[in-house]
Each structure stands twice: as structure tokens, then as C-alpha cells.
Amino acid sequence: MNDTVSFGYEEVSPEEKTERVGAVFSSVARKYDVMNDAMSAGMHRLWKDRFVRRVKPRDGEAILDMAGGTGDIAFRMAAHGASVTVSDINQDMLDVGIERAMERGIDGLVWSRQNAEALTFPDRFFDAYTIAFGIRNVTRIDLALAEAFRVLRFGGRFFCLEFSTTEWPGFKEAYDAYSHKLVPRLGKAIAGDAESYRYLIESIRRFPPMPEFEAMIRAAGFRHSRVEPILGGLVAIHSGWKV
Template sequence: MGSAEKPAGEASTHFGFERVALSEKQARVDDVFRSVAKRYDVMNDLMSGGLHRAWKSNLVAMLRPPRNRPFRHLDVAGGTADVAFRVLEAGGRETHVTVLDINEAMLGVGAERAGDRFTGRIDFVTANAEALPLPRGTFDAYTIAFGIRNVPRIEVALAEAYRVLKPGGRFLCLEFSKVDLPVLDRIYDAYSFHVIPRLGARVAGDSESYRYLVESIRKFPTPGRFAGMIEAAGFSRVSHRPLTGGIVAIHSGWKIA
């Protein structure tokens, strides 16, 4: 697919394979997730064959929330609270999770799913990952799962993650990556571009949103380049762990001081 011309006189970025004004991307991403919110978790199961559950479990296993002391956790782009529930179940009674998302429709699904579970241990905040309305040095850990590639200015979101973490805090990002197994890469491409949009049309009534989500994966930085961005934000001991042949990776960094 080709790219549109860069908008004249304004910084631009990608929206899938399309070039758009930087100021325009967030609203278009919001439209995507507003459209798919009600069927988002069902589509995750269908698209990944349920693998997203194992990937998120790996993320929380790396996080290892403690069971015997207070632990404040921030899950950004956490919408439907899938990761938040896992963190709360793995941690102790003094584990508290703030689920933050810019999209109110996604947060509404998460709050509805939470119901009366975890009362006093979970809250939902509508906010932008690039401008967290949270004090410096507040959280023990920060996760973002399948969300950072949708942020218009990734480097700004990473700087905000660093700011709100306590010294010794950990950043973990679960994101689609680059398939590194021959044959699997071709199968994955064919499945992504031909099957997933059709699933989106049939299940969520929206093929274009899922076409964007597939394209956004291909535009995300390589693991090495993304690691460099995490380091540039101030994090130390940066690493990444590929899963399922590189379909996804978990990126890790620590705020040492």
C-alpha cells in the first residue's frame, strides 16, 4: 500500500500505512477503539487463538507483584482491565492498580467487567499517556500492553512513564514485534492482512479498524530501535524477550535513580 503525502506545514506521523498530521492521529486512534470497544476482548481471542492470554500472563509473571507489602501499579492503555485483573490476582491485598486509558469507551468496558471485584484496589482514569495527570515517583511499576504503538509521540509517553515511577520502579511493555522465523513470517503476514480484517467485519462490524491495527504493527520500531528509545527516556538494564517466534515481545527497563 502506498502512503499519502505528508501534510504541508505540520509535523506528520503514520496512521497505519497512511501519513497524517501529528495532531490528527490521536483522534483517529480514539475512533478506532471507540468502534471496537465492546468486542475488543472477543476479537483478541479470535485473532490470537487465545495466545494473548498467555502473553499477558508472561507479562505479569515478569512483573511479580509482591504478596506481602504495598504495591502501586499503573497500567496504561489498560482499557478493558485484562492486565489489571491479572496483576491484582497475582499480588497481595495491598496491591492497587490504576487503569489509565485515553478512550472512555474502553474504560467503560473495564469498569463494567470489574463490577464489585477488587473494591478499593482498582481505579480507572481517563488520560493521555503523553501527559499523565499523576505525581512524579508514584508507582512501583508501569505496564502497557498493545498500546504504545498507537501513541502519537512514543518518546513522550516513555518519558512520562519514567517520571511517574519510583526509583527502583519497573517499566514493562508487551507489544507486537517482528516475526523472526522463516515460513512463519509469510503465514503471519497472510493471516494478518487477509483474515483479521474479515474477522473484524464479521465479529465487530468494522474491518477498517482492524486493518489499521495490523498496519500499525508493521510500522512499530524494531526491538533494537525501541530498546534505544526506552534507554533514551532514562531507563537502565533495558532488554526485550520475544515470544511465539517474535510475534510479540516484552520490553523491560528499570528506573535506577
């Protein structure tokens, strides 16, 4: 096991990454959803809608939404009747999600502070596990995938929505320029925090390419894995089954 992990373009100890990622999300929690709209021109809403359609949440299912923070994915799944547990390592993100649920009159969600690498839930407890734009911030991705496998029932499904690297010529270069130069400026203007958004962009660049991450999902024990690229792979939906 390596002694260091990536924090954006830096190599740091696992303990330092966990601490620094926590500071990032505590800093951006209040403006997180506003910034998502600004950075993606609102497209993140369409990506999340598409993601939930792939998950196919059903009435009575128990679903764990990991790194669920502000509740965007959980609200969509609860609307289908699923019993959703929203988990995040960062209490500030959870607090924002709880406030948003109260404002929307959404009851019945379970909010639980959890470390994706060491969940406190029993084995074979959930029908589905979802994580949207969160896995790249986990310190040890392999441990998080192993935990996802552990807490799923047999026949359970894993779905991950995450940024990747677009394979469209021209668009890749344009997006790289936009993300590195403009996103930190947006972060400064809207959230008062350029450095946190510089890290978030760097973390996308350091995340494994689609085939490599799919191999990690299979290595965790999942079968029938699938990758669905969006915008040439700028964003991708990864899935697998516990069978």
C-alpha cells in the first residue's frame, strides 16, 4: 500500500488528505449547489436525473446514498418511494441537506455521518448503493468500493456518477482551459473560495480513467459492470451488481 495519496496535484499522507478534503467541503457547503449550477450551466441537474433513472429506485427499497451531502440524489430517489439513507463524512454538508429537506417538506430520509471506507452498517443491508461526484474525494477508493460491496444484499446494485476525462477532440482542450482558469474564479466570486475549487478540478484530473475505474469496481467483487459516458466521458455513470 502506498504511503501517500493524491490531494489534487499534491501527494500527501492519507490522514492529511482526509483532513484537507473535510476542510474543502466545510468551506463550500453553503454554496455547493449554487456553484454546481454555475460551473455546469445547470447540466448537473440533467446528469443527476439520468443517473437516478439508471438506478431505478423502487417503493420499499433500502438505498444508501453515500457522499450524499446536500441531498440532490436522495430527494430524487425518495420521490420514487425508496427508503434512502443519506450519508456523508462531512457534517456541514449533511446539515445543508437536512435544511434543504425541511424547506421542501421531504420527510422520511435517514441522515447518517459515515466514512465511506469504514461504514457502520451491517452486512447485506441495502438494495442499492449510490455515490454521485463523491468517490474521487475518498482517501482510499478501493476500501470504499469494498465497503459498498459488503453492505449490499445479494442482487444489490452499485451506481456511481463521477467526472472523468472526455474523449471528444477539441472539447477536452476547451474544458481543460475552462476548468483550470475560470472555475477557481467562479469559486472566489460565488463561494469566496478559489483554492477549494482549484482542488476539486485537480481531483478530477487525478481520478482514474473510465476503464481503470471499472476494473477497480470489478476487483471489489462486482459483476456485470458497465460504463455509460456522458459528453464523451466528461461525466460517466458506472454500475455493477453483487451476484
